[in-house]
Amino acid sequence: MKKLFLLPLFALMLGNFQLTAQSGCTPEEMLPDTVIVLPLPYQDDFPERGIQDTACVAGYYETTIQLRIPETLTVGTTEVGISQVEITSQGISNLPAGFDYICNPPSCVFLPEEVGCIQLYGEAAVEDVGMHDLKINVLITTQIAALPYTLPDGNLVPGNYFFFVRPEGSDNCLVDATEVTENAFDLRIQPNPFSDLSEIFVDLPQGGKYDLQVFNTLGTLVQQRSLELVSGQNSFRFDGSNLATGMYIFRLQQGAQAASGRLLIQR
Template sequence: MKNFYGILFILLSIQTLFGQVCQPNLLYQDSTAGVYPRPIIPGGSGKGIDKSACINKPYEFVFTVVIPDTLRIPGVPLLLTLTHAKIETTGAISNLPLGIDYFCNPPSCEFPKKSIGCLILKGTPTNANMPGTYKPIIKLTIGTLLGNITIDYPGVQFPGEYFLELLDENCVIATQDINIVNDNFFPNPTDGWINSREENIFDLKLTDLHGKTIKMQSQAFNNKFILPTEINNGFYLLHWKSVNRSYVQKILLNR
């Protein structure tokens, strides 16, 4: 009998573990109310969605949801006492590429007050999508003692934007205006320092081959770019702009 209950406990534990589609980032547990990472505010803060998706390749990105017991919403003169926050289990996140859906922990997508949960963007973008930048918006219902309030996040009350970059099947081109080059930055392979043959380049971004942003830099000072010391050897993609054109080059790091 003891063995039976032991096996039952293990099975229930496994079911619970796999039933949790995502885990919240506990670094945000003492943060103010919101969805983290925060949306990007031009000229301000917010990390946004820092992982790109690729057509016909599986994709996941986790948001952490922090719900306190009180909340002050811009435009509402009262400090609101919360009961919960909720998004519908389907259709609550707009502007996603076809093939990407969302799921929550808890599965009901209802987050009680004084709790931390998560929602995950998950799926495989299909060929029906055009590569480019998508701007997801979460329709969120906030439960208060005075009734429910429905808002867009980000939106008027919580400004900023989320940008989900969808690349092609090679995880390279996000728009038809990007030019793939092989020899602008040198030496390649590199031990960490690379130089640009072209001057006046800007908006540099280093990503891995899955599209995850590793480093961003507004300009190439003295036509140089330094790869972070903490990343491993291997291939990376360096994106940049010059005049009215965008470029990308594959860089091999070999320290």
């Protein structure tokens, strides 16, 4: 792995902003060696990349970015070793005032070939509605010098981290896909990320017909099905074999009650 692609961030949750990002994120030790950071920045040719979720006013937002710093970096025609990558005191530019981030390790210093993570969290205000082009300010310490970078930079890390905030009550305001409670639904998915098949587990207050909708990063409905579920514990298989690699938004709903989350297909 010769280039540092970056440390992105973000995904969202509904809830109360008075709840901070609990104990922070957990590094995914099973992150493949070929994956430097997840997700990759958005590019026009790769719309499935980038920040996949939408924050909504008055809704709690939280997401985790997994990353693995490579051992070397190419500067011009020279390959140099990386000692560490650190988020500087400038932090994340263009981040709305109601948001913050924490790292694991807590120092926000990431070492080569060790898996770490960044968690972005907060609550959007009305004045935040719109698109925010987030930039991560880092210091890359190499064998030669310490190099300040703003990522994505269009060269070392091409693309953008567009963070969208929508008005309160908008569609696809998401919660974390691993374990959530929204309108009395307890929901988790295992495994996530996955290749083709995963299992969704949900604890429902009442049985009946539920609608499952899956959206891509552009908000296009790519899969929909109706499910007959019972009160209490349920599980059903999700087949993503016909979907491209990337992040997807799912929503399980019955009337005014719903739970939302993210599905990450990785092959």
